[in-house]
Amino acid sequence: MRVRFHGAAGEVTGSLHEVEAAGRRLLLDCGMIQGSPEAERRNLDPFPFEPGGLDALVISHAHIDHVGRVPLLVRRGFRGPIYAQRATAELMPVMLLDAASIAQGEAERANRHRRGGEPPAQPLYTAEDVHAAMAQVRPLPYDARTEAVPGVEIAFRDAGHILGSSSVELWAEGRKLAFSGDLGPAGTPILRDPARIDRADLVLMESTYGDRLHRDRGETIRELGGILARAWEEGGTVLIPAFAVGRSQELLYWFARHWDEWGLARWRIFLDSPMATQVTAIYDRHADLFDADAQRVWRDRPHPFRLPNLHFTESRGDSMAINRIERGAIVIAGSGMANAGRILHHLRHRLERRETHVVFVGYQAEGTLGRRLVDGARWVRIHGRDVRAAAQRHTVGGLSAHTDQRGLLDWYGAIAGHPPLALVHGEDRAREALAGEIGERFGVRAVLARPGTVLEV
Template sequence: MRVYFHGAAGEVTGSLHEVEAVGRRLLLDCGMIQGSPEAERRNLEPFPFDPGALDALVISHAHIDHIGRVPLLVKRGFRGPIYAQQATAELMPVMLLDAASISEGEAERANRHRRANEPEVLPLYTRDDVNEAMARVRALPYDARHEILPGIEINFRDAGHILGSSSVELWARDDAGRSRKLVFSGDIGPKGTPILRDPATIDSADLVLMESTYGDRLHRDRAETIRELGGILDAAWREGGNVLIPAFAVGRSQELLYWFARHWDEWGLARWRIFLDSPMAAKVVAIYDRHADLFDEDARRVWKEKPNPFRLPNLHVTATRDESMAINRIDSGAIVIAGSGMANAGRILHHFRHRLDRRNTHVVFVGYQAEGTLGRRLVDGAKWVRIHGHDVRVNAQRHTVGGLSAHADQHGLIDWYGAIRTDGDGRHPPLALVHGEDKAREALAGEIGERYGVTATLARPDMALEV
């Protein structure tokens, strides 16, 4: 078995790993590169392999940095099956149709302003491309081993990151009966994440590919984080302002609503107007409702005893652009959860343009902000930002609430890897770190080397590892 690293090898986004085994070739994820405009232009480049030569695609979860180039892969010649956990399979078209709509809109705007001698700008892919790709999706449950190609089996294990997120166990057995096992972590969630179950423990592997997004840091205590969030809301109310929260439509948005339901009385949330401002929101919420069997015990209890997080009495799910724009006529008392999570697209930009210059605006970042994104610039303290062609002064108060991250921190990653042994002698298996910036990967590699005596490989584009 050989693994080729093509994406998320030295950066967080753009997950793309190729596996060659028993005469077959498959991909683990096919994600979009996110960040600066320069970084995102790389999505247009040819794949470093022939899409038509691939036999299958296996998806870890439905975030765009793991699935965002799937329609492009099919458009460029991939004709194999796409395997995903059941909830992931339902979330994929919601996420990808939104991405296609954004790409089509950007192309349309660019073409309105292009000069006569300039070529037409085309979207990365269209909604028709998404529909063609989704026809290839095959949904599989957790914890059920399936042969997807002759001699190759996979098993999805709950990764605790978002609904349907999976770590992938992959076995390859040749004609002589020799078997090798690869484990791909996907994105690993922290233990104790609301709604979701804790990441499943995997006991054996011959090679592990593990994410390292927060490999150099520890998250704040969750209880302390929740107290901080309540304090931010209280301060914003006293100052007569609004709260803006850029959040991914899948994952952080649902967790925020969970905490609002859990602390409904304590935080005085009945006095607020709460907006889930995302065209995808209602669809995503419905998918969560259909998969309540994947919730943890505490979430099932909250759904029974508290206001339903997805049906808070003052929650407004804004479907249309006009409804979204109307929010900006509210000068105080509004909590707005809007996409995108890194503030590099979506409706949050509209709210930022109207509210960042006000000192009583509170902006709350609840997830990772990639290099080159507007979210990262704001977290880093930018005084001015450009939004929709306008320079906007940043007077708003900014809060980074790291304890709500959907990714495991350094200790969580070390513990997850530490449970895995090789079948033969019980040692820890070889490890390749992906999905992390170098600073995070180097710190994590050092800690793992000290604790387990394993020298982790820092994956680079076009690097190959033999198992």
């Protein structure tokens, strides 16, 4: 069995790992590269393999940095099955159609400013490409060992990161590969804790937060409640850039759980994301995957997805109408890194106001607007306009959907014999810190995968 690394090898996004076994070639994930405009232009590059020569694609979960180039892979010749956990299979078209829409809009804007002689900009892929890709998807439940292609079997295990997120076990040639996917922290609201892998001959493990420990979740939630109280006292509005899958639903969970304590009945709450609205409906249909705490909240509190003052804004006009509200609005909108989507519209309108509170509740990649704001930028450019960043900014790190260094060490430590390990999905600082801890604790020298790195087992 041979693993060749192509993406998310030295960076967080662009998951793309190739496995050769039993005379077959499979991909683990086919994600979009996210970050600066320069980084995102790499999505258009040719794949470092022939798509038509692949036998199957296995998806760990539906975040766009793990599935965002699947339609492009199909358009360029991939014709094999695409395996995904059942909830992931439902989330994928929502995520990919949104990505196609964003790409189409960006191409149209670029062409409006195109200079003579320049070739017209083309979107990365279209809605038609998404539909073609989805025709190849084969949904699977958790914990079902399945023959993906002759000689290769796979199984999905709950990774506790977002709905449907999976660690992947792959068996071939008498060997077993374990790919962590993105691992969620133990005790994450709504979701079950990550399943443990009993044994493996080679492990690929994410390392997004390999260099840090998250704050206690209880402290984080108290901080969030304090931000809302302060914003109300100052007569302001709260803007929360949030990923449509996972983070938006978790925020609504906490709002329901602390409905009385935080005085949320006095606010107007907006989920300003058609994609997040669709995702929330999918979460609602998969309550069987929720943990026991979530089941109790659904039963004993205002339903998180049906709060009496929660507004799902579908149209662009409804979104723009939020700007007429001077105070008392909580706006959850994508994208989570503030590099696209409706949150840009709200930031452009309100970022200059001191009474605006911008709350970052997820990872902010290098080169994104969210990262620049977190790092304290005083001026930013939004939709071609320079905007003074006077709003108060808060980074609420304890809500991460990724586990921290302790969680990664615990997950790997539960695998019998502490097998060879490659670290992916992390910037070098995080990977180096995690590799040091792994070496000290388990006596294993972790490989820091780079594009082109090859491991055999």
